[in-house]
Amino acid sequence: DTAVSQTPKYLVTQMGNDKSIKCEQNLGHDTMYWYKQDSKKFLKIMFSYNNKELIINETVPNRFSPKSPDKAHLNLHINSLELGDSAVYFCASSHPGLAVASYNEQFFGPGTRLTVL
Amino acid sequence: GQNIDQPTEMTATEGAIVQINCTYQTSGFNGLFWYQQHAGEAPTFLSYNVLDGLEEKGRFSSFLSRSKGYSYLLLKELQMKDSASYLCAVSPNDYKLSFGAGTTVTVRA
Numbered sequence: 001d002t003a004v005s006q007t008p009k010y011l012v013t014q015m016g017n018d019k020s021i022k023c024e025q026n027l028g029h030d031t032m033y034w035y036k037q038d039s040k041k042f043l044k045i046m047f048s049y050n051n052k053e054l055i056i057n058e059t060v061p062n063r064f065s066p067k068s069p070d071k072a073h074l075n076l077h078i079n080s081l082e083l084g085d086s087a088v089y090f091c092a093s094s095h096p097g098l099a100v101a102s103y104n105e106q107f108f109g110p111g112t113r114l115t116v117l
Numbered sequence: 118g119q120n121i122d123q124p125t126e127m128t129a130t131e132g133a134i135v136q137i138n139c140t141y142q143t144s145g146f147n148g149l150f151w152y153q154q155h156a157g158e159a160p161t162f163l164s165y166n167v168l169d170g171l172e173e174k175g176r177f178s179s180f181l182s183r184s185k186g187y188s189y190l191l192l193k194e195l196q197m198k199d200s201a202s203y204l205c206a207v208s209p210n211d212y213k214l215s216f217g218a219g220t221t222v223t224v225r226a
Binding site for chain 1: 148150154159160161162202208213214215216218219221
């Protein structure tokens with residue numbers, strides 16, 4: 001009954017490799033996000049998708065390519081991994097304008113800790 | 118863009134009250150959120166303010182002054198489990214949350 005799930009939870013890889021992180025939400029939300037939290041715990045938005053369409057791309061290097069096959073999934077593929085990519089990546093979802101809720105609360109997944117060696 | 122400032126760390130004693138301040142400058146305003154994040158875990162929603170004033174939710178309250186670009190989170194009757202990072206976040210539109218760097222609160226016995 002997990003609301004927002006991510007796989008894998010931990011990812012250790014070598015510089016230069018390509019890796020993917022998957023995210024799924026079962027809340028019926030239409031907007032999904034990827035955040036990066038660095039070693040200083042600063043949580044920064046990377047991408048936002050609404051109904052499978054890219055809404056926000058916060059000047060993220062094009063080595064990062066999000067893909068949303070449907071509203072419930074938002075995956076993140078990273079090419080040519082660099083040391084600076086080491087961080088915790090959080091997926092989140094929300095439903096802006098939902099009639100029941102008056103605000104756009106975001107629900108976060110458990111995070112994927114990526115370590116690039 | 119958005120600029121959000123909050124103190125880096127605060128320490129308080131069990132049973133005490135702590136107030137975490139947040140100031141912000143934003144290009145649009147669709148509300149201000151407070152999230153709690155325990156070490157190694159995901160952020161979880163605590164409160165939301167979009168109108169000026171105080172919102173109370175049990176031991177936690179949040180205040181907003183839009184004209185001053187200011188909010189605070191008040192934690193009362195502190196418990197050891199309240200030791201966590203508290204993140205102030207501003208929503209400039211429906212599709213974005215901009216977070217501050219977070220305030221690490223340590224509760225001592």
